[in-house]
Amino acid sequence: MEDMLLKVEGLCKKYSKFSLEKISFGIPKGYIMGFVGQNGAGKSTTIKCIIDLIPYESGNIQVAGLDSKRNSVEVKQHIGYVSEEQYFYEEMTAEWTGGFIGGFYSNWDKAYFDKLLCDFNIDRKKKIRELSKGMKTKLSLALAFAHRPQLLILDEPTSGLDPVARSELLEILSDMLQNGDCSILFSSHITSDIEKIADYVTIINKGKIILSEQKDDILNNWKVIKAENGLYSEEVCKGLIGIKKGELGFSGITDKVEHFSEQFRRINPKGKFKTEKVNLDELLVRLVKEGEYGA
Amino acid sequence: MVLKLVLKDFAVQRNILKRYLASSVILAVLFWILGMKEFALGMAMFPVIYGFLNGALYADEKNNTLRTLVCLPVRKEQIVYARYISVFIMTAIVTAIFFIYGMVAMGEIPAGGGASLNGGIFVILMSSVFMIMISIYLPLAFKLGYIKAAGINRFVMIAFFGAVSAFGVLIGNIYETGKLPLAVTDAVNRLSQLSAPLLLLLLFCASMLIYFVSMKLSVRFFKARDLFAN
Numbered sequence: 001m002e003d004m005l006l007k008v009e010g011l012c013k014k015y016s017k018f019s020l021e022k023i024s025f026g027i028p029k030g031y032i033m034g035f036v037g038q039n040g041a042g043k044s045t046t047i048k049c050i051i052d053l054i055p056y057e058s059g060n061i062q063v064a065g066l067d068s069k070r071n072s073v074e075v076k077q078h079i080g081y082v083s084e085e086q087y088f089y090e091e092m093t094a095e096w097t098g099g100f101i102g103g104f105y106s107n108w109d110k111a112y113f114d115k116l117l118c119d120f121n122i123d124r125k126k127k128i129r130e131l132s133k134g135m136k137t138k139l140s141l142a143l144a145f146a147h148r149p150q151l152l153i154l155d156e157p158t159s160g161l162d163p164v165a166r167s168e169l170l171e172i173l174s175d176m177l178q179n180g181d182c183s184i185l186f187s188s189h190i191t192s193d194i195e196k197i198a199d200y201v202t203i204i205n206k207g208k209i210i211l212s213e214q215k216d217d218i219l220n221n222w223k224v225i226k227a228e229n230g231l232y233s234e235e236v237c238k239g240l241i242g243i244k245k246g247e248l249g250f251s252g253i254t255d256k257v258e259h260f261s262e263q264f265r266r267i268n269p270k271g272k273f274k275t276e277k278v279n280l281d282e283l284l285v286r287l288v289k290e291g292e293y294g295a
Numbered sequence: 296m297v298l299k300l301v302l303k304d305f306a307v308q309r310n311i312l313k314r315y316l317a318s319s320v321i322l323a324v325l326f327w328i329l330g331m332k333e334f335a336l337g338m339a340m341f342p343v344i345y346g347f348l349n350g351a352l353y354a355d356e357k358n359n360t361l362r363t364l365v366c367l368p369v370r371k372e373q374i375v376y377a378r379y380i381s382v383f384i385m386t387a388i389v390t391a392i393f394f395i396y397g398m399v400a401m402g403e404i405p406a407g408g409g410a411s412l413n414g415g416i417f418v419i420l421m422s423s424v425f426m427i428m429i430s431i432y433l434p435l436a437f438k439l440g441y442i443k444a445a446g447i448n449r450f451v452m453i454a455f456f457g458a459v460s461a462f463g464v465l466i467g468n469i470y471e472t473g474k475l476p477l478a479v480t481d482a483v484n485r486l487s488q489l490s491a492p493l494l495l496l497l498l499f500c501a502s503m504l505i506y507f508v509s510m511k512l513s514v515r516f517f518k519a520r521d522l523f524a525n
Contacts, residue, residue, distance in 0.1 A: 048523055051366060053522070054523055074368070076366070076367065077368045081366050086363075087358055087360050087363045088363065089307050091307060091310075092307060100299065100306075101367065103296075104296060104367045104368050
């Protein structure tokens with residue numbers, strides 16, 4: 001894990017009914033990582049450990065070469081964080097909020113913050129309680145970006161937004177990314193959002209990382225295999241994950257298509273199967289819900 | 296950083312504070328006119344200080360803004376220090392206002408044993424008592440959050456005043472019957488020979504020490520508290 005802006009190694013966090021088990025991944029400088037998993041998989045818990053908001057039992061987390069536990073305050077200077085829920089003083093204005101939060105960052109750029117408020121059409125004099133959820137999320141983004149962070153952490157920022165607001169937010173994010181060089185950890189259970197902008201994807205399920213690779217490699221290597229029910233056998237399906245059986249046929253996914261093909265032809269010399277591209281949504285569902293990683 | 300957090304406590308309550316201060320001044324004048332000046336301390340001074348403290352705690356609880364504060368590049372102990380400083384400043388401001396009230400309106404107040412206490416000095420005495428009560432309340436708030444702490448604190452206050460009153464009566468009764476240990480009798484005799492301002496200074500210093508210890512306890516509680524627990 002060299003030249004990584006964010007390095008997570010062997011992170012373990014225990015709750016009474018849930019635990020993170022040896023979470024390890026890294027984000028190189030200037031790249032976006034999509035952090036994907038179903039609700040309750042451990043995404044937010046991992047993120048809170050990274051920002052030192054909750055204690056953890058073991059592991060090593062480094063941001064820009066600094067230990068996140070020992071240098072917590074210094075690390076937070078380099079992190080911009082947007083959480084699923086935004087917590088502001090509802091009776092104060094967006095302008096006051098920017099002034100208050102900006103005072104804690106040495107790299108705060110007030111002119112940039114004002115520009116972002118303008119670009120996002122946020123009335124600086126409006127009280128926070130008068131802003132919609134989408135507006136609060138945009139304000140949160142503006143606050144996160146205005147101090148020029150090296151690492152931007154977005155914890156389900158599009159959750160609860162309507163499709164129009166979500167699309168708008170993703171566009172804003174893409175525009176902002178083109179002008180900057182920060183790395184991003186984008187956590188979401190909405191895989192279509194991740195697929196649009198991520199360079200790397202990490203999938204987490206029940207506190208464990210089950211996949212962490214470049215997005216293009218994932219989408220190129222993993223395929224959906226489909227064949228008729230008459231060709232189904234346990235031996236044929238050994239290499240498949242997330243097997244579904246329907247009236248006409250069965251399907252599963254694999255990242256070893258050639259190996260599966262050899263196996264299939266050995267068992268069913270006259271049989272045929274077809275391969276289809278997989279999207280992140282289907283990959284997540286099959287890996288988590290019905291595959292060997294889900295039980 | 297701490298200064299920003301202190302100013303924040305005043306900023307988020309600026310509208311309410313104006314109303315508090317205005318109503319406390321009106322109440323103080325009313326009590327003066329009615330000839331019940333001493334009541335102003337309990338009915339006007341105390342609610343302002345506690346109102347400010349509860350307002351600051353409530354603002355953070357209602358908006359969940361402590362979660363935002365801990366995400367900022369600021370240490371948890373600085374968040375605690377700022378709260379203690381803002382409450383102390385508010386107490387000092389209100390004490391200063393009522394000190395003038397005490398000097399002008401209350402005059403000399405009987406203090407028992409033929410002694411009397413200047414009204415202004417009496418105000419400072421009451422402030423010291425308020426600081427001790429706040430020193431009990433704040434660690435609860437940092438440990439449990441505002442809502443739970445406020446509920447517990449009502450009983451703590453009743454117990455506090457009850458215990459202080461009962462203790463005073465008990466010591467007085469035992470002292471008169473001569474059944475106190477010699478060391479305690481000596482201490483009581485020495486204290487009664489001290490001048491009122493000196494006694495007041497001792498109480499003020501004790502209240503500041505208790506306030507400081509309370510702050511350290513609050514830091515410990517707040518660092519251990521999981522603000523993101525469901």
